[in-house]
Amino acid sequence: MSLTAGTVPGQLFSRTDVNERFGLGTADALWDWVKAGATSPVTGRARPLPTGPAVVYRGQARTSYGLTSSLYRLCREARPNGVSERTIAGVEAQLINDMRAEGIGRRMSDGQLLSVLQHHGVPTRLLDFSRTPLEALYFAVENHDTIDGRLFIVHAHGHVNSMTVDLGFAADGSRALPWENLARGDEYASSAWTQTVALVDPNDLDPRMVAQAGVFLVGGLNRRYGGRDMFAGESGRAPTSRVPSELYADVTTLGINFLTRAGTQNLCWPATGWTVRVRAEWKPRLRELLNAEDDSIRRDTMYPPLDEVWRLANYAVVARLGRGD
Numbered sequence: 001m002s003l004t005a006g007t008v009p010g011q012l013f014s015r016t017d018v019n020e021r022f023g024l025g026t027a028d029a030l031w032d033w034v035k036a037g038a039t040s041p042v043t044g045r046a047r048p049l050p051t052g053p054a055v056v057y058r059g060q061a062r063t064s065y066g067l068t069s070s071l072y073r074l075c076r077e078a079r080p081n082g083v084s085e086r087t088i089a090g091v092e093a094q095l096i097n098d099m100r101a102e103g104i105g106r107r108m109s110d111g112q113l114l115s116v117l118q119h120h121g122v123p124t125r126l127l128d129f130s131r132t133p134l135e136a137l138y139f140a141v142e143n144h145d146t147i148d149g150r151l152f153i154v155h156a157h158g159h160v161n162s163m164t165v166d167l168g169f170a171a172d173g174s175r176a177l178p179w180e181n182l183a184r185g186d187e188y189a190s191s192a193w194t195q196t197v198a199l200v201d202p203n204d205l206d207p208r209m210v211a212q213a214g215v216f217l218v219g220g221l222n223r224r225y226g227g228r229d230m231f232a233g234e235s236g237r238a239p240t241s242r243v244p245s246e247l248y249a250d251v252t253t254l255g256i257n258f259l260t261r262a263g264t265q266n267l268c269w270p271a272t273g274w275t276v277r278v279r280a281e282w283k284p285r286l287r288e289l290l291n292a293e294d295d296s297i298r299r300d301t302m303y304p305p306l307d308e309v310w311r312l313a314n315y316a317v318v319a320r321l322g323r324g325d
Contacts, residue, residue: 008250010064012232012233022046029042031286038133055156057135057154058136058151058152063149067253068253069124069125071123071125072125084183089180093180095122096113100113109167109168114177115209115216119206119209120208126200126216129215129217130213130215140278142299145283157270158270189220199215199216207304211303221253222249224248256271259273
């Protein structure tokens with residue numbers, strides 16, 4: 001079986017998705033599972049997936065896409081032979097400098113600036129997640145109705161060498177990124193950084209972040225270590241092939257080990273993940289159910305169009321004043 005940068009994420013996720021084990025064979029079964037917290041199986045005796053503050057969720061509308069940051073994808077297009085930690089760090093530093101030159105980010109740390117840029121379409125190394133599976137499900141079904149989507153569940157359980165990541169100002173008042181200067185040489189980074197998958201709560205009042213229950217995962221660029229192996233296959237029953245180390249970051253830019261069941265986690269990895277295939281034909285039904293929630297989940301509520309409604313808001317205020325209210 002041939003493994004290439006374009007096929008390996010879809011093949012690995014197809015081999016590891018938990019749909020069959022958890023009884024997620026219809027749109028309604030998936031909906032009931034997500035509404036119940038995306039943990040216990042609908043049918044069967046599979047162990048529940050973990051829950052808690054270190055468990056986060058992400059939806060992607062195309063099942064073949066890797067779990068990769070927008071900055072990595074941009075660099076990968078420019079560097080088809082591979083992307084190093086030094087490349088990511090250099091482009092990231094240039095981005096921050098360019099944004100500050102445009103007057104963006106005054107009185108913000110570099111990490112705070114990145115968190116806002118990420119939620120407004122600027123490529124960063126931060127990976128968007130949601131604290132609850134409902135919001136994440138929306139992103140798996142929002143478009144591409146002829147293509148399967150995917151829901152990710154990730155437990156950032158940490159590693160003995162993991163570093164603490166805070167996007168705010170350092171204790172000494174420095175606004176620098178916590179991972180600044182951790183790139184080592186042309187290819188590698190500090191081992192503590194490579195072994196980090198940190199959950200970062202931006203704690204920001206940006207309405208888009210709040211609407212999406214948004215948090216980030218961040219860490220060093222995924223690479224192969226002893227005890228960290230990836231295997232890809234066409235399905236759960238197909239023969240598998242070891243993923244070449246140079247393609248690890250195409251599957252996930254962070255050190256996330258994908259499993260087919262809950263249970264003992266391999267602590268050679270700083271995070272563990274599970275995936276659910278969202279069939280293309282389920283998407284319209286799931287959008288209907290999300291929209292029908294009391295706290296409706298749809299495009300306008302997940303991407304509040306504040307820049308587009310100021311005329312309506314002004315009209316409403318003027319009309320009220322004209323009535324003498």
